[in-house]
Amino acid sequence: MKYFLAVCALLTIFFLSGCGSEDGFTNQPAPAxxxxxxxxxxxxxxxxxxxxxxxxxxxxxxxxxxxxxxxxxxxxxxxxxxxxxxxxxxxxxxxxxxxxxxxxxxxxxxxxxxxxxxxxxxxxxxxxxxxxxxxxxxxxxxxxxxxxxxxxxxxxxxxxxxxxxxxxxxxxxxxxxxxxxxxxxxxxxxxxxxxxxxxxxxxxxxxxxxxxxxxxxxxxxxxxxxxxxxxxxxxxxFPNEVITSSSRFANMISDRTAVDIYLGGTLMAEDMLFGDVNQYQNLEAGVYEVTVTSANNIEDVVAETTFTAASGQFHSIIATGLGDSNSVLGTLDDLRRGSTSARIAFTNTSPSAGSVDLYLLSSGQSVDKRRADISPLGSPGSGDVRVGEGMYDLVLTTAGSNAIVFGPEPISVSNNGLYRIYLTDSAGGGEPIQALPGDEFSTNF
Structure with missing residues (x-):
């Protein structure tokens, strides 16, 4: 009996060793x-x-x-x-x-x-x-x-x-x-x-x-x-299609009087106060050096980076930071409207807030009962949300927790609208965190 079982085992091993070999069975891809x-x-x-x-x-x-x-x-x-x-x-x-x-x-x-x-x-x-x-x-x-x-x-x-x-x-x-x-x-x-x-x-x-x-x-x-x-x-x-690019510039550095912003050595935004955002300007697609300086002092460089202006795209170039720790945030701005919803873009430039979770709450909702709409939203960082028209409470919590650091702040939006909110420090730096209206938020909430 033991001999019979041993022979069966050897035959099994021999058979399996042939599977997938040149002379044995070869797996074929399933038709699709x-x-x-x-x-x-x-x-x-x-x-x-x-x-x-x-x-x-x-x-x-x-x-x-x-x-x-x-x-x-x-x-x-x-x-x-x-x-x-x-x-x-x-x-x-x-x-x-x-x-x-x-x-x-x-x-x-x-x-x-x-x-x-x-x-x-x-x-x-x-x-x-x-x-x-x-x-x-x-x-x-x-x-x-x-x-x-x-x-x-x-x-x-x-x-x-x-x-x-x-x-x-x-x-x-x-x-x-x-x-x-x-x-x-x-x-x-x-x-x-x-x-x-x-x-x-x-x-x-x-x-x-x-x-x-x-x-x-x-x-x-x-x-x-x-x-x-x-x-x-x-x-x-198409890589060489004949389409321009467009960028606008913003200063969200809360503790500086004003800045100038250069793109490829050309002055694009002058004497920008904290919270200023200028209009989109068309420019040739390509790679540019971005330099932020103190206003009217090209030698006093506050921040610099390399930026790619993509063909057929709108961008925002935003100076942000606090004290001697400043940077430039580049965002891709989607200006396509939705007939069944509003688009709200959020740009976090608040060093005091740091990384946050963002909620748009309907009446009666709380951060304890639902998932964040953007999680996390870094600083600096940007993200957007599509919601149906109506009233919402904007709430920020420390990323990964339910500890509220801003809000609830009521906002109202309409379908087909394009909205933006800049989250910043207060003028001079530090808390309380502010929500500055942009785009079709023409006034404070």
Missing amino acids: GLLQVLNAIPDSPGLIVNYENQNVGFIEFGESTGFIQVLPLVTRSLRITSFENRTETLLVSRDVRIPVDNLLTAVIAGTMTSPELILVEDVPPEFADEGTISELRIIHAATSVQTSVNFHLTENDAPAGEPTVSVPLNSTTELIRSEASETSRLRAFDTNGETLWDSGIFPLAASNRLMFVLLDYFGPGDGKVRTVSMTSAIAQN
């Missing part, structure tokens, strides 16, 4: 389909992507999921929901069935009151060995242009010529085949021939399939649309 989802609704909050009962992504406007592997050849529900005021709401849904190895791209288009899904299914591409052809597809999902948009794909230095393709709103083209080039350029025009957008120079690689999506644009300059390129990981902007 691919799903990618882009949020193109201009007035939306962040949207939740659900595939059947699985949460597979959370995407803000202009963002996409990466490629998501899903079970193929079965019908599943693609559900898009929003989460506002602690309530999840179904926005739009569709039953989908993705064949093996196919890619389904879902663009969530329209508006919050009239959403729709643009679905594009692509089979795996087949290109000739050492071929020179690239394939691309274009989707028009920009609600600010209700008419068709004419796209012109050319060499960088060539005239626009005749349209490569004309795309109606919330529509997609068939696959467009084009010769690959390192110096391609894509331009969009309205039906009157006015330029809407210009990609600048970009590479169109051979044996590659691309998808470009025209979106609404909320950045600086006169443009109202922008095109993103879908990749396997993200939706990304």
